[in-house]
Amino acid sequence: MADSSWIAVDAMGGDVGLAVMLAGVALARRRHEGMHFLLVGDETAISEGLKAHPNLLQNSEIVHAPGVVGSSEKAGQAMRRAKTTSMGIAIDCVKKGRAGAAVSAGNTGALMAMAKLSLRTMPGIDRPALAAMLPTLGDNDVVVLDLGANTEVEAKNLVQFAVMGAAYARTTMDLASPRVALLNIGSEDQKGTEVIRDAAQALRLATHLPMRFEGFVEGDRLSRGEHDVIVCDGFSGNIALKTAEGTARFVADLLKRAFRSSVRSKIGFLISRPATELLRDHLDPNNHNGAVFLGLNGLVVKSHGGANERGVATAIGNAAKMVKADLARRIAEDLGNFEKQAA
Structure with missing residues (x-):
């Protein structure tokens, strides 16, 4: 132990x-x-x-x-x-x-x-996944996985990622039933690859688990705060992560350039400084640091x-926090319940 x-x-x-x-x-x-x-x-x-x-x-x-x-x-x-x-x-x-x-x-x-x-x-896990939390407009961050550990996956891998991600969200954000979605090119049921559609079908049937599967989500909704866990393959997840980080830096640099463009802009910066510091703090990756291999x-x-x-x-x-909450045990229990129901 x-x-x-x-x-x-x-x-x-x-x-x-x-x-x-x-x-x-x-x-x-x-x-x-x-x-x-x-x-x-x-x-x-x-x-x-x-x-x-x-x-x-x-x-x-x-x-x-x-x-x-x-x-x-x-x-x-x-x-x-x-x-x-x-x-x-x-x-x-x-x-x-x-x-x-x-x-x-x-x-x-x-x-x-x-x-x-x-x-x-762990027993019942074919491949581990890299999970991290990204900032959102909602009350909580969003857990995204996989972020690069597995570039190619099967439907069962995505299902396992969803179960692990939900357990992680319950542990780190104290959520009783996290909202889970699969990253896809569209929100309609017929969109995406066969792998994604098969994973969605399996998750729709997993109503006995402490999570709510809410279908598909597109990349432009990642930071809206509408979901607690977003699941994808490692190839898509890594691109999404790097794009989000780059966008955050772009916004920060654009604001700096705008506020330095004229005397009036500099005065405007002094007036709006509390808001810009709040934005900077929210987007600062140091406040969301720490990806875990689930x-x-x-x-x-x-x-x-x-x-x-x-x-x-x-x-x-x-x-x-994950150690104190015994995250590994929670994941094992959820996987066991999922497999028992599936059988």
Whole structure:
């Protein structure tokens, strides 16, 4: 049984470096009392970095790892070094029950491959999925999966993604019955591939599960807040994610350019500053950071490689919440109920 009070952190992974990772861990500790951390990486460097964060000294343990997975390193090569890298050892801490979850900002492909090989998929799951939450105009964020783990899927995979995504939404957003939809090229029942239509038919019959299947949703409705979980294959999901991130940056840059265009615009910016700061905060990816690999026998969370300390703290906080809510058990129960009803 994993220790739910401990989170293993790959302190050396990501683009931002050890200092930002430790600052993020320290912030997460201030936000969430009772958390403990296994800081995995170069022991000497971590010990030196902890001098700037005295609040971690009594709540952390250093796990030495001599190696680091490179940002451009191939997954196969990284897997052969799993036992000596900070990423691989952090995942192994989850496997051995030393931590309830592992958090890394390192190479996504390597992290996915290592996690799947080490933790294996849960019974009833053919393929794990990468899930994350995106901002919306509604009261809650929206869970989107898969975001790149599986470029080609079958109908049963989409159904499994829906079940896992609904359990994730119930855990992270405290929703009793999340609204689930399949990403499609149209909202009509006859639209889309045979795979998507078959998945929709199976989900329409799953009325016994704690979720509401609401059919298809088009890409332009992702951020409207009309659904809690949106399911797709990894190819479509990754494109949707990158498009949403690019659009957010486009809007932010366009506003900056507009407000700098004249003296009148600068005055207008000062008047509207509270609103623009609210917009910036809502679109800031650091406030929504932390994608999770669902369907494994253990929790592994991927932090954005360029996340700042707030982003790292957000990813760690999400990991802690999933562990506390026993997300893996909820997923297993829902899958069992689905398969029992289908049989």
